[in-house]
Amino acid sequence: MSAEARVEPGAPVLAVEDLHLTYVTADGDVPALRGVSLEVRSGEVLGLAGESGCGKSSLASTVLRLQPASARVSGRVLVSGEDVLTLRWGALRAVRWAGASIVFQGALHSLDPVQRVGHQIEEPIALHEPGTSPAERRRRVAELLEQVGLPAARARAYPHQLSGGQRQRVMIAMALACRPDLVVADEPTTALDVMVQAQVLALLSELVRGSGVAMVLISHDLSVLGQMSDRVAVMYAGRVVEQGPASAVLGDARHPYAAALSGAFPRVGDPAARFAPSGLPGDPPDLRSLPPGCPFAPRCHRAAPTCAEAEPALLPLAVPSGPTSAAGPAGPAGPAGPRERLAACVRLEES
Amino acid sequence: MTSHPDGPVLEARGVSVRFRTRAGEARALDGADLRVRAGEIVALVGESGSGKTTLARTLVGVQRPTEGQVLLDGTPLPTRAKALAPFRRRVQMVLQDPAGALNPRHTVYDSVAEGLRLHGLSQGADGRGEEQQVADALSAAGLRPPEPLFLRYPHELSGGQRQRVLIAGALALSPQLLVADEPVSALDASIRGEVLALLLSLRETLGLGVLVVTHDLGLAWNVADRTAVMYLGRVVEEGPTEQVLTDPQHPYTQALLSVVPEVEGLAPQVLRGEVPDPTHVPAGCRFHPRCPALADGRAEAAGVAAACRGTALPVLPIAEDGAHRAACHLVTPPG
Ligand SMILES: Nc1ncnc2c1ncn2[C@@H]1O[C@H](COP(=O)(O)OP(=O)(O)OP(=O)(O)O)[C@@H](O)[C@H]1O
Ligand SMILES: Nc1ncnc2c1ncn2[C@@H]1O[C@H](COP(=O)(O)OP(=O)(O)OP(=O)(O)O)[C@@H](O)[C@H]1O
Ligand code: SF4
Ligand SMILES: [Mg+2]
Ligand SMILES: [Mg+2]
Numbered sequence: 001m002s003a004e005a006r007v008e009p010g011a012p013v014l015a016v017e018d019l020h021l022t023y024v025t026a027d028g029d030v031p032a033l034r035g036v037s038l039e040v041r042s043g044e045v046l047g048l049a050g051e052s053g054c055g056k057s058s059l060a061s062t063v064l065r066l067q068p069a070s071a072r073v074s075g076r077v078l079v080s081g082e083d084v085l086t087l088r089w090g091a092l093r094a095v096r097w098a099g100a101s102i103v104f105q106g107a108l109h110s111l112d113p114v115q116r117v118g119h120q121i122e123e124p125i126a127l128h129e130p131g132t133s134p135a136e137r138r139r140r141v142a143e144l145l146e147q148v149g150l151p152a153a154r155a156r157a158y159p160h161q162l163s164g165g166q167r168q169r170v171m172i173a174m175a176l177a178c179r180p181d182l183v184v185a186d187e188p189t190t191a192l193d194v195m196v197q198a199q200v201l202a203l204l205s206e207l208v209r210g211s212g213v214a215m216v217l218i219s220h221d222l223s224v225l226g227q228m229s230d231r232v233a234v235m236y237a238g239r240v241v242e243q244g245p246a247s248a249v250l251g252d253a254r255h256p257y258a259a260a261l262s263g264a265f266p267r268v269g270d271p272a273a274r275f276a277p278s279g280l281p282g283d284p285p286d287l288r289s290l291p292p293g294c295p296f297a298p299r300c301h302r303a304a305p306t307c308a309e310a311e312p313a314l315l316p317l318a319v320p321s322g323p324t325s326a327a328g329p330a331g332p333a334g335p336a337g338p339r340e341r342l343a344a345c346v347r348l349e350e351s
Numbered sequence: 352m353t354s355h356p357d358g359p360v361l362e363a364r365g366v367s368v369r370f371r372t373r374a375g376e377a378r379a380l381d382g383a384d385l386r387v388r389a390g391e392i393v394a395l396v397g398e399s400g401s402g403k404t405t406l407a408r409t410l411v412g413v414q415r416p417t418e419g420q421v422l423l424d425g426t427p428l429p430t431r432a433k434a435l436a437p438f439r440r441r442v443q444m445v446l447q448d449p450a451g452a453l454n455p456r457h458t459v460y461d462s463v464a465e466g467l468r469l470h471g472l473s474q475g476a477d478g479r480g481e482e483q484q485v486a487d488a489l490s491a492a493g494l495r496p497p498e499p500l501f502l503r504y505p506h507e508l509s510g511g512q513r514q515r516v517l518i519a520g521a522l523a524l525s526p527q528l529l530v531a532d533e534p535v536s537a538l539d540a541s542i543r544g545e546v547l548a549l550l551l552s553l554r555e556t557l558g559l560g561v562l563v564v565t566h567d568l569g570l571a572w573n574v575a576d577r578t579a580v581m582y583l584g585r586v587v588e589e590g591p592t593e594q595v596l597t598d599p600q601h602p603y604t605q606a607l608l609s610v611v612p613e614v615e616g617l618a619p620q621v622l623r624g625e626v627p628d629p630t631h632v633p634a635g636c637r638f639h640p641r642c643p644a645l646a647d648g649r650a651e652a653a654g655v656a657a658a659c660r661g662t663a664l665p666v667l668p669i670a671e672d673g674a675h676r677a678a679c680h681l682v683t684p685p686g
Contacts, residue, residue, distance in 0.1 A: 198610035279544020
């Protein structure tokens with residue numbers, strides 16, 4: 001598969017370095033990403049979590065340089081080693097679809113209602129591989145539909161003739177049409193029924209395992225991320241506040257926000273969650289007027305005066321981690337690699 | 352369980368609702384029984400299209416059943432709109448705010464007072480004026496102190512606060528039962544907990560009975576005393592939440608639990624096929640075309656395979672003893 005051809009084994013397919021994105025609006029600037037660093041390797045799923053408005057979709061768009069032209073961006077987005085943010089237009093077009101593709105949030109409604117779905121899947125192939133014959137392209141479309149579990153004959157259907165789950169499969173087939181190394185899936189199952197969600201998630205897992213694509217999976221549903229991801233990053237107010245292996249971040253979150261978020265997703269059968277819904281009081285932050293210091297402090301049950309002094313850096317956590325003893329970060333032992341277990345909270349050092 | 356045996360009881364008995372559609376008659380509800388008592392939270396779960404909303408609407412008298420009855424304290428719901436008014440006050444429906452249930456041009460005060468005015472209750476029987484009743488309802492919904500919120504508009508509130516205002520609007524009428532259709536599904540996880548905690552505290556403090564319609568089994572685990580599972584217009588399993596969710600009997604419930612990410616450690620049984628079609632309810636057991644127990648030979652081994660394909664199951668009756676029951680030939684072999 002192309003993944004091996006373009007990317008050295010073990011090298012990140014996606015590396016995001018200190019990415020900032022500010023929307024410029026009539027009511028002022030909205031700093032939606034405030035220094036995000038992440039990486040994803042081939043065959044790996046990175047789950048991205050956080051409450052509405054924390055910047056997940058903004059990150060997804062910027063990875064493909066699809067942010068509004070008026071927005072201010074800085075930092076680097078390396079897709080298979082090439083910086084998407086500085087590429088020339090022609091090279092960027094090659095990266096979109098073939099290097100990286102995206103399944104948009106709310107995409108169920110973004111298919112063209114008057115075009116047969118087969119034609120819509122074929123379009124990016126025709127655009128990127130103009131040498132292919134119409135017959136070859138039709139064969140590719142049939143293969144793609146089968147790969148996403150739809151009969152090839154469904155190519156002739158119009159979107160309204162398909163159920164929500166089937167349309168979502170068509171969107172995934174489109175995203176795979178040019179054999180990308182990286183797929184960004186933004187809430188791919190949110191509007192779907194539980195059973196159909198299970199079908200779509202099983203399909204995505206197979207794709208990652210079978211063909212070695214790298215995936216960024218965005219969901220507000222932590223239990224979906226727990227099931228699907230190798231690593232999870234939790235965002236708050238435009239920053240990553242905790243990241244690490246999925247089981248560690250979801251089962252033993254250290255950042256108070258990440259802990260509150262994972263507590264809000266009870267495991268069925270867990271006696272501690274019975275008649276004890278847990279949530280997080282307070283309002284989500286207003287990006288236009290963030291408080292000084294840690295933006296989570298106004299809602300944080302562990303906040304102390306030091307929290308308002310400076311925004312906490314994302315630092316490595318000591319590993320192995322016991323429940324109380326080793327909760328502090330390892331200290332400034334070296335540059336924080338984006339793959340380590342990291343958290344951004346000054347109070348972790350003090351516990 | 353804190354259910355009040357003498358408090359009000361809302362029941363659906365053998366309720367069917369049919370809609371005429373282009374594809375034929377849709378049996379959105381096809382003989383559903385359900386009971387909600389004061390002081391009890393019941394979760395109604397199931398796939399999309401299984402009839403949860405239709406049953407909720409029927410229970411509050413918004414949807415008239417084609418067959419069967421809804422009873423409050425054993426008295427059938429009147430069919431004339433006028434006679435329904437006192438019933439409507441006792442059983443309130445709570446909608447979901449992101450669907451635009453709050454009028455963006457109404458203040459919090461007016462949103463809560465609207466129901467009182469509609470029912471001619473602005474001057475309460477207990478001597479409380481409208482303002483006092485609005486303040487009390489907002490407080491009961493956890494918005495304390497209520498006065499500073501009176502003149503706010505929905506866009507000036509957080510998602511959790513908006514959902515609480517809707518609940519306050521229902522509470523203003525001093526209902527005995529609430530029916531809430533997906534009350535938190537569009538809210539952020541962090542905000543969801545606060546609304547669920549409110550439902551639990553209303554049950555404790557006011558002895559309120561609540562039916563929550565949800566597709567979220569984690570929510571049922573969080574708050575529900577009992578859980579009812581719907582499939583294609585019927586309740587197919589019902590009982591105490593601990594039993595239904597940790598020891599499911601019906602093959603459909605087993606499959607549902609195996610695929611939801613909130614449940615760990617079950618081998619996923621992804622059912623094939625799309626959402627079942629209420630214009631073509633299968634003969635025999637309505638679940639049999641998708642049933643893993645029939646497909647893998649368990650039904651055959653138990654000698655019920657023929658019944659699965661050909662013998663319809665009776666409507667699950669309301670259990671007097673709060674027992675755990677499932678409508679499946681494997682669970683109760685045909686006699
Ligand atoms: N085009 C835009 N112009 C101005 N502000 C924007 C724009 N797009 C997003 N925002 C703002 O940027 C912030 C981040 O939005 P984003 O869509 O990335 O959030 P999200 O994490 O994807 O949320 P959700 O879970 O609701 O999808 C929000 O405050 C949002 O209002
Ligand atoms: N007014 C109507 N006319 C025709 N069919 C209807 C009508 N209302 C509901 N139905 C059908 O009845 C069935 C049950 O619908 P209902 O809305 O009760 O399902 P639900 O369990 O609430 O689903 P969801 O989880 O998607 O909200 C569906 O197949 C639906 O298409
Ligand atoms: S009655 Fe038969 S087909 Fe229906 S759920 Fe039980 S085993 Fe499956
Ligand atoms: Mg988004
Ligand atoms: Mg519904």
